[in-house]
Amino acid sequence: MTQTETKPDITAGAYQGYQQPHRGESDELLVRTSRGTACGEYMRRYWQPVALTSEVEDMPRLIRVMSEDLVLFRDKSERYGLVHRQCPHRRASMEFGMCEERGIRCCYHGWLFDIDGTVLEIPGQPEGSVDIIKQKSTLGAYPVHEYRGLIFAYLGPIEDMPEFPVYDTLEIPDQTLVPYRADYVCNWIQVLDAILDPIHTTFLHSRMSRPQFSEGMAELGELAFYQREMSFLGSNTRRVGDNIWVRVNELVLPNYTQAGAAFSADGTKPIYYGRTAFSRWVVPIDDENTTAFAWAVFGDRADPHEYNTPEGPDLIEQGELMDRSYDERQRFPGDAEAVEGMGRIADQKMEHLAASDHGIIQYRKKLRKLCRDLEKGIKPKHTADYWSNPVPTYGGDTVLNVPRNDEDDSQLLKSIGETVMKLQFEVEKMTGDERDQKVIDALKRLEAGH
Numbered sequence: 472m473t474q475t476e477t478k479p480d481i482t483a484g485a486y487q488g489y490q491q492p493h494r495g496e497s498d499e500l501l502v503r504t505s506r507g508t509a510c511g512e513y514m515r516r517y518w519q520p521v522a523l524t525s526e527v528e529d530m531p532r533l534i535r536v537m538s539e540d541l542v543l544f545r546d547k548s549e550r551y552g553l554v555h556r557q558c559p560h561r562r563a564s565m566e567f568g569m570c571e572e573r574g575i576r577c578c579y580h581g582w583l584f585d586i587d588g589t590v591l592e593i594p595g596q597p598e599g600s601v602d603i604i605k606q607k608s609t610l611g612a613y614p615v616h617e618y619r620g621l622i623f624a625y626l627g628p629i630e631d632m633p634e635f636p637v638y639d640t641l642e643i644p645d646q647t648l649v650p651y652r653a654d655y656v657c658n659w660i661q662v663l664d665a666i667l668d669p670i671h672t673t674f675l676h677s678r679m680s681r682p683q684f685s686e687g688m689a690e691l692g693e694l695a696f697y698q699r700e701m702s703f704l705g706s707n708t709r710r711v712g713d714n715i716w717v718r719v720n721e722l723v724l725p726n727y728t729q730a731g732a733a734f735s736a737d738g739t740k741p742i743y744y745g746r747t748a749f750s751r752w753v754v755p756i757d758d759e760n761t762t763a764f765a766w767a768v769f770g771d772r773a774d775p776h777e778y779n780t781p782e783g784p785d786l787i788e789q790g791e792l793m794d795r796s797y798d799e800r801q802r803f804p805g806d807a808e809a810v811e812g813m814g815r816i817a818d819q820k821m822e823h824l825a826a827s828d829h830g831i832i833q834y835r836k837k838l839r840k841l842c843r844d845l846e847k848g849i850k851p852k853h854t855a856d857y858w859s860n861p862v863p864t865y866g867g868d869t870v871l872n873v874p875r876n877d878e879d880d881s882q883l884l885k886s887i888g889e890t891v892m893k894l895q896f897e898v899e900k901m902t903g904d905e906r907d908q909k910v911i912d913a914l915k916r917l918e919a920g921h
């Protein structure tokens with residue numbers, strides 16, 4: 472509109488500020504995770520990380536998971552316990568309790584509870600009454616499992632507790648797993664979505680900000696999405712000079728994610744079956760707060776050890792430090808700015824999804840189905856229903872020397888991308904070196920054939 476014109480061209484969709492809805496609606500089924508909600512019940516059927524091992528010292532630690540206030544502790548016999556915050560006697564908070572040789576003792580009247588929540592001692596009461604109280608009262612407790620510097624808990628019905636899943640990438644020899652946490656002030660789905668949005672690395676992490684990962688990520692590629700028994704995969708196949716770079720992001724239901732190297736993969740150097748450099752769970756703290764509990768991975772198959780610096784985990788998690796000034800965040804936005812900027816709980820029903828959002832559409836649909844199924848009594852599947860540990864995964868990088876040929880290059884990229892995925896699927900029943908060797912040999916044959 473020029474200064475002399477008084478009427479804007481409303482037919483072209485311009486100046487629709489007043490006409491646009493101002494209040495939207497979130498994807499209620501998925502965003503709510505407290506007890507009794509559909510998604511909260513679904514998420515409680517899986518082991519979830521709830522703290523870093525390093526966060527649990529000699530005193531109990533108050534934590535929040537899926538809107539439950541809980542107390543995590545390690546007793547003097549080095550056993551972990553996770554219990555409800557409130558003592559069953561008169562509701563004092565167990566965060567002020569004392570860790571004992573066996574279990575935790577409430578600060579108020581000294582009742583002692585084992586790590587499984589059973590009452591061990593009720594001091595100061597007449598003999599006959601103690602047994603009756605012990606039978607009637609228990610402190611709510613959840614099973615805990617410590618693995619490679621993260622504390623996991625199972626918050627669901629005890630009879631449905633699944634086997635603890637161990638993913639293949641976490642058992643690769645000679646790599647360093649650095650446990651870390653990244654806290655986001657928004658709903659968990661906003662944080663989780665990014666893993667199945669492989670095109671955002673080109674924009675958010677490269678062109679719109681500064682090169683936060685490798686330079687090659689600024690290239691647009693050919694996107695493809697795959698759905699496996701428990702996994703959703705988003706691949707981005709880019710042309711970098713004479714090379715083709717296939718990068719795969721992965722979500723294993725319900726909230727475990729993996730992606731390839733953050734810094735060292737840039738499409739210029741050959742990589743035969745690189746694996747994940749960051750492995751994380753996106754855990755709802757409550758409906759408006761989320762924590763990614765994760766490992767930054769350093770080694771030959773991930774990012775080299777030289778990137779294992781104090782800043783490494785933040786940079787791998789979101790391309791920038793988590794804690795920085797508003798000015799820095801505006802000039803160089805990372806994932807936190809992108810996903811927290813949507814609001815505490817995004818109005819998903821006001822989104823306009825595009826072809827590149829196919830992976831997000833697919834997994835949200837599946838998640839909704841699994842939540843509704845559980846409401847009807849259909850229990851969700853676990854990795855153990857399909858695989859024994861270690862569970863095969865696919866997130867990572869492969870770079871092959873395949874120069875342009877007479878074919879349309881975008882067709883060539885698509886075909887190489889698909890083949891790289893297919894040959895991994897073909898050998899997924901194998902484990903360890905045998906699987907690695909099969910994939911690497913097949914990649915080299917694929918490269919030689921072009």
Ligand code: FES
Pocket residue numbers: 558559560561562563577578579580581582
């Ligand atoms: S409130 Fe815990 S022992 Fe009394």
Ligand SMILES: [Fe+2]
Pocket residue numbers: 665671672676789806
């Ligand atoms: Fe990102």
